[in-house]
Amino acid sequence: MKNSLRQLVSFTAALLIVALLPSAEARTKFKSPQELRQEYLQRVTQTSGTAEPVFTGSLWVPDGRLTYMASDYKASRVNDSIIIQVVQQTTSSASGGTDAQRTFDTSSAVTALPGRLKVGGINPLFAANSSNKLKGQGQISSASRLQTSLSGQVISVLPNGNLVVEAQREVLLNHERETATVRGVVRPGDVSPNNVVLSTSLANLEIELKGKGVVSDATRPPNVIMRSLQWIFGF
Numbered sequence: 001m002k003n004s005l006r007q008l009v010s011f012t013a014a015l016l017i018v019a020l021l022p023s024a025e026a027r028t029k030f031k032s033p034q035e036l037r038q039e040y041l042q043r044v045t046q047t048s049g050t051a052e053p054v055f056t057g058s059l060w061v062p063d064g065r066l067t068y069m070a071s072d073y074k075a076s077r078v079n080d081s082i083i084i085q086v087v088q089q090t091t092s093s094a095s096g097g098t099d100a101q102r103t104f105d106t107s108s109a110v111t112a113l114p115g116r117l118k119v120g121g122i123n124p125l126f127a128a129n130s131s132n133k134l135k136g137q138g139q140i141s142s143a144s145r146l147q148t149s150l151s152g153q154v155i156s157v158l159p160n161g162n163l164v165v166e167a168q169r170e171v172l173l174n175h176e177r178e179t180a181t182v183r184g185v186v187r188p189g190d191v192s193p194n195n196v197v198l199s200t201s202l203a204n205l206e207i208e209l210k211g212k213g214v215v216s217d218a219t220r221p222p223n224v225i226m227r228s229l230q231w232i233f234g235f
């Protein structure tokens with residue numbers, strides 16, 4: 001009997017693995033950096049407005065090289081290098097408490113009967129009481145901090161003159177690969193003379209940190225197949 005039950009469970013687990021394997025592979029398929037960049041450019045371009053009209057025949061060209069002769073040497077055109085200094089700190093906390101109490105008492109009695117009948121034997125006729133008390137307290141707090149500097153490029157110039165910047169860094173250390181990607185939209189005036197822009201000055205900021213290797217494999221939650229097996233066998 002035990003062998004039959006074990007075979008039935010094993011067969012069911014095998015069918016479940018075969019059924020979930022295609023969906024698990026499709027779910028773990030990530031988009032390439034080029035696809036993510038194109039999606040980001042489409043989003044920011046849709047909200048940037050229309051370009052200013054360009055008049056031909058003029059000696060003055062707004063985006064010409066002679067335009068920036070007296071300006072600082074900093075990023076202003078596509079493929080120009082720029083340094084993004086990421087300084088992000090988030091702190092949140094919340095607390096709440098509940099204290100409620102309710103008491104209910106009721107009684108009923110006969111005060112008198114006709115003649116010489118006494119009421120002591122039937123009183124109290126009805127009596128009931130109840131009480132309810134609730135007291136709870138909760139508190140939650142979270143904090144995150146990220147500080148780093150990345151060298152990136154201007155990947156697009158919006159019609160209103162704002163720069164779309166992107167920086168990516170990949171580090172391979174002790175069989176652990178860590179990738180950091182930062183994207184955002186910055187005004188040319190927010191770029192310092194040293195060609196540095198703070199992450200707090202970037203609009204539509206996207207920061208992505210991904211890790212792959214020994215440490216990330218140990219801390220990553222199990223996939224859907226392993227979770228299904230753990231649920232079936234009761235681990």
